[in-house]
Amino acid sequence: MKSGPILLFVLLSFLCVSYCKDLIVGSSYNNRLIWQQKAEYNAIPLKKRVKEVFFSDPGQQIIKGIILRDLDHTDATASITAGGVGFSYANVRLKSDRGSGLNYQIEIYV
Numbered sequence: 877m878k879s880g881p882i883l884l885f886v887l888l889s890f891l892c893v894s895y896c897k898d899l900i901v902g903s904s905y906n907n908r909l910i911w912q913q914k915a916e917y918n919a920i921p922l923k924k925r926v927k928e929v930f931f932s933d934p935g936q937q938i939i940k941g942i943i944l945r946d947l948d949h950t951d952a953t954a955s956i957t958a959g960g961v962g963f964s965y966a967n968v969r970l971k972s973d974r975g976s977g978l979n980y981q982i983e984i985y986v
Contacts, residue, residue: 899954902941902961907985910937914947915970919977927978928957932965933986939963941985944970948979 910933917925933939939961944954951973958967972978 897946897950897952897954899942899944899956901943901956902939902985904941904943904983904985907940909983910986911982911984913982915978915980915982917972917978919972919975921975924974925972925976925978927970929968929970929982930965931968931982931984936964937986939966939984939986941983942966942968943981943983943985944968945981945983946979947981948977950976950979952976952978952980954980 911931913929915927915929917927919925939959942956942960946952946954953971955969955971956966957969959965966984968982970978970980
């Protein structure tokens with residue numbers, strides 16, 4: 877009887893993991909938001925859009941969490957190419973699907 881809601885929760889979790897293109901590294905829980913930026917590119921037919929975003933903390937605070945949210949829920953991909961959690965800098969690469977634009981919210985926590 878009680879396994880029904882648990883099974884439903886697990887199924888919905890798998891669906892979210894397979895369809896969400898957000899990237900969450902580290903933790904934002906109980907950490908301070910130090911930097912936030914919206915990265916946008918308009919779509920160009922038959923082209924993939926790529927945007928590189930660089931962050932470096934002048935106070936040399938260690939990053940504890942990075943959240944990259946796809947606001948349009950497209951097939952774009954996000955990756956951390958250098959630095960990230962455990963460093964005081966991060967380089968992020970955003971790549972859109974062919975013919976689509978980019979609309980990401982980037983948050984960095986220390």
